[in-house]
Amino acid sequence: MFQPNFKPSRNSALGSLLLASSLAVAACSAETPQVTQVPPTLTAQVPEEGVAFYYDGVKTSITARDAAVLFAACTLNTNDAAKIISFANTTLKLQPPLTSAEVTGLGDPLKPAISDFTGDGTVNCSDAAVLFAASVVGSDANKINGFIAGTLKIPGINVSQTQLDSFFRPAPSGVRITIPGLSAGATVTVTRSDGTVIATSTSVSGNEAIFAAPFTIPFGGQIRVTPAIASPQPISVSGFTLSVFDNTTNPGSTTYFNFGPPINVGPVTLPVSPQITIPGLSASATVTVTGVGGSPVIATSTSVSGNEAIFAAPFTIPFGGQIRVTPAIASPQPISVSGFTLSVFDNTTNPGSTTYFNFGPPINVN
Ligand SMILES: [Ca+2]
Incomplete structure (x- = not known):
C-alpha cells in the first residue's frame, strides 16, 4: 500500500x-x-x-x-x-x-x-x-x-x-544533556580524549541536547557544542558538574571536558501528568476532585488541554468523591476515569458547576 x-x-x-x-x-x-x-x-x-x-x-x-x-x-x-x-x-x-x-x-x-x-x-x-x-x-x-x-x-x-x-516532543526514550545557552540549531558531539565521536545529538529542545541512545563520557572526554555558546556556564551531567569549558580548543565551538570518572548518560523518562478526559471541557475550566460532600479537596487541575484536565500529581477518588467542573458543562456525558465509568452527574449539586460522583470503589488517577 x-x-x-x-x-x-x-x-x-x-x-x-x-x-x-x-x-x-x-x-x-x-x-x-x-x-x-x-x-x-x-x-x-x-x-x-x-x-x-x-x-x-x-x-x-x-x-x-x-x-x-x-x-x-x-x-x-x-x-x-x-x-x-x-x-x-x-x-x-x-x-x-x-x-x-x-x-x-x-x-x-x-x-x-x-x-x-x-x-x-x-x-x-x-x-x-x-x-x-x-x-x-x-x-x-x-x-x-x-x-x-x-x-x-x-x-x-x-x-x-x-x-x-x-x-x-522528542522521544522520551532518548537521553539528554542540559546546556544553558544552547541554540535551537546547535549540534552537540560527545567524543573521547582522542576526538573519536561517541554520540551526536539528534535534536535540541530548549536547553536540552537530545541523543538517540545512552552513552558514557570517559575520563578526558569532551562535549562539544557547535556553534559556540556566548557565555558558557558549567553544566551538570548525570549529577556531575563539568565546570571546565572554553571556546578556543575547538574554534567556533564550546567544549566541556570531563576530568573526572566516566559519566553514564542514561535515559530520561518524561513525567506523565495525571489526566481526566471530560467531553465538553472548556479551555478555562477548573476541575476539582473532592471527598464526600465536597471536602476535602483532593486535587485541583493545573491546566486544560482539549478535553483533558491535567493534574500535577497522582491521586485517588474515594467512594462518594466528586469531580467538580467549573464552569458547568452544557450537556454533560458520562466520563471514563482510569477505566471506570462515572455515569452519574448533575449541574445542581454545585450550582455553576458540573459534578460527577464516584459511587464505585476508589479510583486511582495517575
Ligand atoms: Ca486518525
Whole structure:
C-alpha cells in the first residue's frame, strides 16, 4: 500500500518524515475522504516555517506548503496538480502561490503514509488536517483544534496535547544533556580524549541536547557544542558538574571536558501528568476532585488541554468523591476515569458547576 515514490531532491525532509514513520500508517487513498465540506472561503495564511516531528528520537520536519498539498489532495480526493494548486492558492491562500513543481515533486500526494495524529486508530483526512494545522500554528493542541474548527471549518476533530506530544516532543526514550545557552540549531558531539565521536545529538529542545541512545563520557572526554555558546556556564551531567569549558580548543565551538570518572548518560523518562478526559471541557475550566460532600479537596487541575484536565500529581477518588467542573458543562456525558465509568452527574449539586460522583470503589488517577 505504501509507495515511497518521493523525489528526495525535492524535499528530503518530507520523504524522511514519511519513510521514518514507524507508527500505524495507511495510504490516504485507501480511506474514504471524510473532509469534503471545506468551504471555498477559508482564511488560512500559510507561512513557510513548517513544523518539526520526532520519530524514534530523530527530528524531521515538514513545511506548511507540503502539508497543504497533502491536505488538499486528501480533501479533494485527487492527485490532479491543477486542482490541488487551485485549492491551495485560492482556498488556503498560500503565499507565494503553490507551483506545479511543488506538487509533482512530492510524487503522488494521495499516496503518502500519514500517521494517525488524532489517535483514533484510523488514518484519513482528519489526520491530514491536523498535520496541516500543526504546520501552520505549531504543536499546541488548543491552537490546532481552534485552527481546524475555526479556520478550516472541519467539525469533530479534537486532539489532546498528550496525543500531539507523542509526535511533537522528542522521544522520551532518548537521553539528554542540559546546556544553558544552547541554540535551537546547535549540534552537540560527545567524543573521547582522542576526538573519536561517541554520540551526536539528534535534536535540541530548549536547553536540552537530545541523543538517540545512552552513552558514557570517559575520563578526558569532551562535549562539544557547535556553534559556540556566548557565555558558557558549567553544566551538570548525570549529577556531575563539568565546570571546565572554553571556546578556543575547538574554534567556533564550546567544549566541556570531563576530568573526572566516566559519566553514564542514561535515559530520561518524561513525567506523565495525571489526566481526566471530560467531553465538553472548556479551555478555562477548573476541575476539582473532592471527598464526600465536597471536602476535602483532593486535587485541583493545573491546566486544560482539549478535553483533558491535567493534574500535577497522582491521586485517588474515594467512594462518594466528586469531580467538580467549573464552569458547568452544557450537556454533560458520562466520563471514563482510569477505566471506570462515572455515569452519574448533575449541574445542581454545585450550582455553576458540573459534578460527577464516584459511587464505585476508589479510583486511582495517575
Ligand atoms: Ca486518525
